Amino acid sequence: MAGQEQKRPPRRDDEDTPTPAAPVAQRQDAARTAEVDDLLDEIDGVLETNAEEFVHGFVQKGGQ
Amino acid sequence: MGVRRVMGTETEYGITRPGDPRANPVALSGLVVRAYATSAGPRRALPTGSGWDYADETPLRDARGFEVARALADISQLTDVDDPATANSVLSNGARLYVDHAHPEYSSPEVLTPRDVVRWDRAGDEVMLTAAAALAEKGDPVRLYKNNVDGKGASYGTHENYLVPREVPFLTIAAGLLPFFVARQVLVGAGRVGLGQFSEQPGFQISQRADYMEAEIGLETTLKRPIVNTRDEPHAFGEKYRRLHVIVGDATLCDVATLLKVGTTSLVLGLIEAGRAPSLELADPVAAIRAISHDPGLTRRVELVDGRELTALEILAVYREAVEEHLGADVDDDTREVLGHWDAVAADLGEDPMRCVGRVDWVTKLALLDGYRRRDGLEWGDPRLSAIDIQWSDLEPSRGLAARMRASGRLETLVSDEEVRAAMVEPPEETRAWFRGQCVSRFAGQVRAASWDSVVFEPAAGGRELRRVQLPEPLRGSREDIESLLDAVTGVDDLLAHLVSRGS
Numbered sequence: 278m279a280g281q282e283q284k285r286p287p288r289r290d291d292e293d294t295p296t297p298a299a300p301v302a303q304r305q306d307a308a309r310t311a312e313v314d315d316l317l318d319e320i321d322g323v324l325e326t327n328a329e330e331f332v333h334g335f336v337q338k339g340g341q
Numbered sequence: 342m343g344v345r346r347v348m349g350t351e352t353e354y355g356i357t358r359p360g361d362p363r364a365n366p367v368a369l370s371g372l373v374v375r376a377y378a379t380s381a382g383p384r385r386a387l388p389t390g391s392g393w394d395y396a397d398e399t400p401l402r403d404a405r406g407f408e409v410a411r412a413l414a415d416i417s418q419l420t421d422v423d424d425p426a427t428a429n430s431v432l433s434n435g436a437r438l439y440v441d442h443a444h445p446e447y448s449s450p451e452v453l454t455p456r457d458v459v460r461w462d463r464a465g466d467e468v469m470l471t472a473a474a475a476l477a478e479k480g481d482p483v484r485l486y487k488n489n490v491d492g493k494g495a496s497y498g499t500h501e502n503y504l505v506p507r508e509v510p511f512l513t514i515a516a517g518l519l520p521f522f523v524a525r526q527v528l529v530g531a532g533r534v535g536l537g538q539f540s541e542q543p544g545f546q547i548s549q550r551a552d553y554m555e556a557e558i559g560l561e562t563t564l565k566r567p568i569v570n571t572r573d574e575p576h577a578f579g580e581k582y583r584r585l586h587v588i589v590g591d592a593t594l595c596d597v598a599t600l601l602k603v604g605t606t607s608l609v610l611g612l613i614e615a616g617r618a619p620s621l622e623l624a625d626p627v628a629a630i631r632a633i634s635h636d637p638g639l640t641r642r643v644e645l646v647d648g649r650e651l652t653a654l655e656i657l658a659v660y661r662e663a664v665e666e667h668l669g670a671d672v673d674d675d676t677r678e679v680l681g682h683w684d685a686v687a688a689d690l691g692e693d694p695m696r697c698v699g700r701v702d703w704v705t706k707l708a709l710l711d712g713y714r715r716r717d718g719l720e721w722g723d724p725r726l727s728a729i730d731i732q733w734s735d736l737e738p739s740r741g742l743a744a745r746m747r748a749s750g751r752l753e754t755l756v757s758d759e760e761v762r763a764a765m766v767e768p769p770e771e772t773r774a775w776f777r778g779q780c781v782s783r784f785a786g787q788v789r790a791a792s793w794d795s796v797v798f799e800p801a802a803g804g805r806e807l808r809r810v811q812l813p814e815p816l817r818g819s820r821e822d823i824e825s826l827l828d829a830v831t832g833v834d835d836l837l838a839h840l841v842s843r844g845s
Contacts, residue, residue: 319749320745323740328728335357340442340498341497
């Protein structure tokens with residue numbers, strides 16, 4: 278796709294009418310999802326392996 | 342007026358021993374306090390056998406900054422007993438480290454700016470990590486969590502303290518603060534998986550503490566907790582000052598959230614002191630704080646006694662406008678910083694809360710949780726999500742999710758790691774915390790006890806005679822005030838003689 282675009286002869290009009298892009302919000306969402314996925318990949322390895330037991334064992338006494 | 346005011350934070354950390362859920366939390370907390378006092382290095386912490394000076398003598402009315410008196414004999418009877426519940430130390434940064442109920446607590450030194458609150462608050466996290474590392478080395482591991490709930494009914498506090506003039510009637514303060522505290526959580530909540538004090542219902546909410554607030558105003562802090570706490574221990578000239586003790590807030594790990602928590606509150610207190618608080622009165626503040634906490638979409642409206650219904654962001658906007666009118670154009674840098682973050686976070690929350698990832702704890706935590714929900718198809722009742730909620734606040738950077746996000750640059754930081762490390766040792770310069778901390782680092786062996794407004798010396802090592810230096814004026818004892826004297830004196834005797842003759 279990118280290659281095809283490069284072969285296309287440049288036209289002055291292109292500068293004024295860029296190829297339609299996804300709406301800004303949609304692009305932001307996609308970028309954000311990718312960022313979160315990167316983060317999840319990073320922290321997958323440090324998450325407690327037995328979540329149920331970990332949560333069950335986290336018992337505190339009340340304080341102030 | 343602006344954000345500057347004498348203030349500080351107190352954090353009760355969650356504590357566990359890995360693999361041993363039955364470990365006694367009081368004993369574990371005592372280990373943490375002792376481990377720091379013994380491993381911090383020379384002249385950085387009083388030994389835990391030193392006392393906390395509970396004597397509450399009402400100083401004379403004249404506004405002397407220092408007052409030297411013979412200390413009561415009961416302090417001399419304090420000994421390093423084995424009861425971990427009494428473990429207590431005062432640090433060279435001016436903080437207090439001790440066991441409160443069943444949690445290790447770090448009470449920050451008094452500072453004057455929100456940015457310094459962030460700095461000395463994070464220094465407390467590093468103090469805890471240093472203690473945990475020392476214990477791990479001894480084969481005595483503990484895990485420490487900067488959160489406020491266990492999800493099973495228990496809640497423990499992160500308190501804020503603000504000095505306010507005594508002449509402002511307490512009920513005026515309470516009335517001005519109630520709607521603000523109900524709404525403030527959307528800026529600075531830490532986020533929580535589970536609804537209800539015992540997480541009876543699955544779901545996500547904005548605040549850790551909201552479900553534990555059961556009264557509008559009151560003295561209690563452990564039962565029937567109030568949104569506005571009436572505890573009246575000024576730790577200063579009682580005729581002149583009140584210490585507002587705030588228990589409604591969450592422990593926060595995002596610097597921007599911590600800055601906003603104390604910065605916006607200080608500004609609203611300024612409005613109240615000037616008689617310019619907005620006239621808002623909620624119909625049911627206790628119901629409203631929960632309703633707002635349970636609505637991460639931020640559309641929930643709460644009812645006012647005049648019949649209006651406002652969202653949390655709309656309530657905050659009313660306060661923000663009043664602050665703008667009150668401040669005028671000439672504001673100091675610290676105030677400008679808080680206002681800038683307040684405006685940016687409020688605008689972003691209104692547009693799309695996810696823009697506040699890295700600045701606001703609840704949003705950042707929710708982004709993580711939503712990521713797992715989407716990727717792995719998890720429901721809110723899934724224990725993996727509850728585990729992430731807890732692990733978010735683990736202080737240890739290899740496990741703690743917020744700590745990892747900070748390490749990888751995903752949290753916006755306002756103070757550098759170097760500044761935080763220095764703040765573990767150095768006291769803030771602008772308050773009496775400087776004198777307290779300097780006494781620890783200069784005269785550690787002869788400081789027998791201390792408190793927020795006193796330092797008790799034992800001029801002759803092992804002697805029975807104790808002398809108390811009182812500091813009822815929080816702005817006296819600053820570096821500017823007392824450094825030249827501390828540099829000039831030959832020792833504690835000389836210091837006491839000078840303070841007596843100075844008589845001021």
